[in-house]
Amino acid sequence: MRSFETGVIEHWPLTRSILSLTNQLAEYRGKQALYQRQIPQVLDTLRRHAIIQSTESSNRIEGITVPSRRFDSIMRNEATPRTRSEAEIAGYRDVLRMIHDSHENMKLTPSLILHMHRDLMRYTGTGGQWKINDNFIKEVFPDGTWRVRFRTVPAWQTAHFVEHLCELFHHYRELQEWPDVLLIAAYVLDFLCIHPFADGNGRIARLLTLLLLYQSGYIVGRYISLERVIEDTKEQYYDTLYKSSQGWHEGKHDLLPWFEYFLTMLLEAYQRFEKRVGDVEASMKRGWKKERVVQIVNDFIADFSIADVEELCPGISRALITRVLNEMSRNGDIECIQHGRYARWIRRDAVQQDRQAPGTQQLSLFDSIE
DSSP states (O other): OGGGSTTTGGGOOOOHHHHHHHHHHHHHHHHHHHHHHHOHHHHHHHHHHHHHHHHHHHHHHTTOOOOHHHHHHHHTTOSOOOSHHHHHHHHHHHHHHHHHHHGGGOOOOHHHHHHHHHHHTTTTTOOSSOOSSOOEEEEEOTTSOEEEEEEOOOGGGHHHHHHHHHHHHHHHHHHTOSOHHHHHHHHHHHHHHHOOSSSOHHHHHHHHHHHHHHHTTOOGGGTSOHHHHHHHTHHHHHHHHHHHHTTGGGTOOOOHHHHHHHHHHHHHHHHHHHHHHHHHHHHHHSSHHHHHHHHHHHHOSSOBOHHHHHHHSTTOOHHHHHHHHHHHHHTTSEEEEEOSTTOEEEEHHHHHHHHSOOOOOOOOTTTOOO
């Protein structure tokens, strides 16, 4: 809540770069309706893939991974989680779908945040309550040693801080004196500095980001995974969070690094959206059927069959799909792992990823708790 207090918000940075970024985002937001009118069938496909990528990336940022085949089964609701990692994947899937379907009716309150956390941790049975012990954000070094990077709000103050943060956010939103996107960025930073849960703070923060952006008309996250953009820039993500959180308790923190990262991340998502739409439109003009099959195959996380491809490629014959799969197999892009009538394939890079030995867990400064 420190970012919204009197004496702090009046000095929010509105540099030329910040104004330029907000203006560019406003232009992209205005194009959304045009895309929805022109190519609804393309957006349907993008929406399905965004849910998959968001669930995968947001959890992978926190070092939570499962084998590709199990991940695919959980995302399809075909398997019951068997491990904690699978349980956390399933929980994120559920909350993400709730935001996609019901964001218009989800008013930001402490009760909503607790509800989201309960659903996130539903399959682990550890969610839906504020932290009961003080926590802090630590940096872990390769040799196993660590140091404190940020001390969060004490447990006994958590409920008050979250409630006041929500109240201040709504207050300044109603005043309409600041661009919504900056209010959302400041809210997310304050939420992470409060660190209200024993586990899941980073994931809830990213889900709240998506929710608040939806409610402000920035719906690109429905079609392009914001979590994937963050994962692709996670070093900068951690670095700017760290820089902008220093001095937060005293209200002397610098919001500029975090504002610039947040706006740039969102702008990158819109640019990826525009490019994806343009690529699909171009492929439809010439040879689009083959390109469509290749695109669908490249988006599969686990193994797949011809029937799986057919389902996502209406209007494309099985014969053409088979020819494309055979060509991709000869080129080494995919591998046939089950022959015959019920043949199944898997992307070659997915096979290599599953065979890799587990590496050092990536540090998550804003979701790792001691």
